[in-house]
Amino acid sequence: MNGTRATAYAQRLGKVFDYIDEHLAEELSVERLSQVANFSKFHFHRQFSQYAGISVARYIQLMRLKRASYRLAFGDTRIIDIALEAGFENPESFSRAFKSAFGQTPSQFRKRPAWKPWHERYQFPNRERTQIMEVNIVDFPQTSVAALEHHGPSEGVNDSAKLFIEWRKTSGHSPVKTSETFGVAYDDPDTTPPEDFRFDICGSITAAIPEGNPQGVVNKLIPGGRCAVVRHFGSHQRIGEVAYFLYRDWLPESGEELRDFPLFFCYRNLMPETPEHELVTDVYLPLK
CATH class of the missing domain: 1.10.10.60 (Homeodomain-like)
Structure with missing residues (x-):
């Protein structure tokens, strides 16, 4: 064939x-x-x-x-x-x-x-599918966030997400009413030793939160600036397709240079309230 x-x-x-x-x-x-x-x-x-x-x-x-x-x-x-x-x-x-x-x-x-x-x-041969990647350049506003720092194998991010949800419920920072949800990917899970993988699960805030909470959520900042952004539809397990496209295909052809901040995601809706095929995630690549 x-x-x-x-x-x-x-x-x-x-x-x-x-x-x-x-x-x-x-x-x-x-x-x-x-x-x-x-x-x-x-x-x-x-x-x-x-x-x-x-x-x-x-x-x-x-x-x-x-x-x-x-x-x-x-x-x-x-x-x-x-x-x-x-x-x-x-x-x-x-x-x-x-x-x-x-x-x-x-x-x-x-x-x-x-x-x-x-x-x-859920590792299936030939299961991955490509989507049309439309890249836009935007000015992302500086955003204060409450962050739960995950450090360890990428498979444990869901456990950290559950802990962050627990903090949101007890603190009143609802993702529906008052807070956007972000993920900051400091490392590539495919190339980083599992014990060294880092990922922040974040929610936007309008004022600093009290630290020392039982879940270990801390105050952080996603800096403002130019970003390339691609909208990803569907499973979070396939977001890597977008990241690899931006780094391997789009960036070399664009003439752009990267800013000193990692790739990050903005989750426009969340499971289990949203069916997996209807998930929408914006993938941001910070640029100079």
């Missing part, structure tokens, strides 16, 4: 991934998915499995369990309701499938999520 045909083939299967993401709450039949890809329904199972490294039924189940895991970790919805939303007839079958996938029951995951095996479960 030449490059052009391979790209076209990948695009057709990419439409299937997108369709599944956007219709997880609905019945997803092989006939419908084969129509989305414009493949014969008699061969679709094998084509999908060969491309994705997993059967289409198992892939759909894992995507539903992924959504369920976020609702467990970051929400307070009853497990029975999460089970029904994920397409299971009862909590028992949901618990068996969840434990088979992640090594923890839903109750165990809710209390103390093991994110490392969770991340490993």
Whole structure:
């Protein structure tokens, strides 16, 4: 298969991934998915499995369990309701499938999520898809933030996020009413030893917060200045695609030089309130 045909083939299967993401709450039949890809329904199972490294039924189940895991970790919805939303007839079958996938029951995951095996479960060959990258140059305003400093393996960022959510709830700094949400990426998780990885989870503030709080949230500043910004749609796990595009493709061609501040993100909406495929994140690259 030449490059052009391979790209076209990948695009057709990419439409299937997108369709599944956007219709997880609905019945997803092989006939419908084969129509989305414009493949014969008699061969679709094998084509999908060969491309994705997993059967289409198992892939759909894992995507539903992924959504369920976020609702467990970051929400307070009853497990029975999460089970029904994920397409299971009862909590028992949901618990068996969840434990088979992640090594923890839903109750165990809710209390103390093991994110490392969770991340490993969602490494699929050919799963990544590219989006059109539209770069704009903006003047980002200096922004005071309350920050929780994560230091350690990148898989633990979700645990730090949960701790930051706890601080927000107790302090009244709601992300909906009064505060934007940011992430400051000091290191690349693909090239940094896990024990050295650093990432700040931040919320904008209008006045300094009291430090010495139980969660360890501190006052920091995101400096103002010129930035290249790209809007990313979808899973936070794929934001790296945008970062690599900015560094490898856009920056060398732009003639711009980098400012002495790391790449950072502004999360325009958040899970579990927002479905993963509807997430919107602005990726900022500071420039001189």
